[in-house]
Every structure is written in structure tokens, then in C-alpha cells.
Amino acid sequence: MACFEQALEIGCGFGNGIHLIREHFGAGRVTAVDIDPEMVAAAKGRWQRSPNGLKDVDFAIADATRLPFGDAQFDIVFNFAVFHHIPDWQMAIEEVARVLKPDGFFVVEDLYRAAICNPLSRRLFEHPQQNRFNHHELLAVLRQMGFLIVCERNAFNLAGMVLAQKTLRL
Known part of the structure; x- marks a missing residue:
């Protein structure tokens, strides 16, 4: 069982944080969001080519000040140099x-x-x-x-x- 079943990365950029979240935090499913559609497309494309593909990884275009998720949905949330x-x-x-x-x-x-x-x-x-x-x-x-x-x-x-x-x- 994963340490954290549901993880969210805000401001995923090219998707560099996803591997870290999965490997070091034991996330079962990672949802990666970015406000820039080009970044989301790049991250998704990168992960489609990875060995596990898009298994247990979701991507969305989202504004961090209006996240399109329900209340109390994630076990852990990550901000890797985005909030500034x-x-x-x-x-x-x-x-x-x-x-x-x-x-x-x-x-x-x-x-x-x-x-x-x-x-x-x-x-x-x-x-x-x-x-x-x-x-x-x-x-x-x-x-x-x-x-x-x-x-x-x-x-x-x-x-x-x-x-x-x-x-x-x-």
C-alpha cells in the first residue's frame, strides 16, 4: 500500500516532480496541475513515453487559486518553487x-x-x-x-x- 494514496503537485511544469513524489513519498496516484496548457501537454507527453506510461498519473490545467477538486481529496500536496x-x-x-x-x-x-x-x-x-x-x-x-x-x-x-x-x- 502506498504511503500517500492521493498526491497533488501544483505547478508541475515539465513533470520533473512526479518521479520524486512517487519514489520518495510513495504516492499511489499523482495528480499534476499547471496553469500553462503547454506545460501540462509537455509533462503528459513526457510521462506517456515513460516505462509505466500514464498509469496512476493524471494531468489537468488548473489555477492554484481555484483548484478543480473536491474538499479533502488529497493526502499530500506539493509546491516545488511555484508559489512565488x-x-x-x-x-x-x-x-x-x-x-x-x-x-x-x-x-x-x-x-x-x-x-x-x-x-x-x-x-x-x-x-x-x-x-x-x-x-x-x-x-x-x-x-x-x-x-x-x-x-x-x-x-x-x-x-x-x-x-x-x-x-x-x-
């Missing part, structure tokens, strides 16, 4: 809380304001510059949305990782 691209990242976290089952986990790995809002980054990459966050602001919003911070790491407030668990609100 989302203008209303707080709403995306609210959606994660909605689609996660009670006691489900949210794995966050992302870049922070200092990494994307400096002059060099602005010249090299296109990222939203308003309503960006740092490590402590991310933790505060996660707690506000009913998450327990299980583990967290902050790399010089440029990037960080968080493992959060959805708790029942009293």
Missing part, C-alpha cells in the same frame, strides 16, 4: 488547505522575496514583484490557514522548505 509565481499566493494556500484531507501534508519548497525582488533577478527572470513573501510570512499564513509546522528550513531568507500538516480547526 502566484500573485495571490495566500489564496493558493487556502485552496491547498481545502483540498487536503484532515491530517494531510503540504510540502513547500520555494523562493522568497529577497531572491526574486532584487535588481539582478528582475533583469534575468519575470516574477511578480508585489505581495511577495519571506520565510516568516509564509509560516504565519500557513498557521493562519490551520497548518501545524512539522519541519522548516530557511536558507538566508532566499529560499526555504516547509513540511506542514493540516490540523482540525476548533
